[in-house]
Amino acid sequence: MSTSINYNEFIKKMRKLGFQGPYSGGKHLFMRRRGADLLVPGPHHRKDIGPDLLLRILKQAGVSKKEFERV
Incomplete structure (x- = not known):
């Protein structure tokens, strides 16, 4: 994963993967x-979630990069 993701898009994808909140x-x-429970960053200053942080969140969530990209 080499790109950032918008906070709202991240939340939508996590919900499609079965997360609530x-x-x-x-x-x-x-x-x-x-x-x-999975800690997630807040939508501070409408910044995107960078690739390194996204990978750490996915690892904690038990979600693979491929699974996340499919939704």
Whole structure:
């Protein structure tokens, strides 16, 4: 993955993968799937999510790059 993704597009894809939210969890937002919580960045200043951060989030979520790109 060599490109950034828009925050709203990221949330849409995560929902298609079965995640719910994002919910406010104090200082951080989180999404939930099968009872597991995943911390996600907030939409601060409408910045895109960079490729390095996206890969770290996907790894924590147990989602492969290919699976994420398919949705």
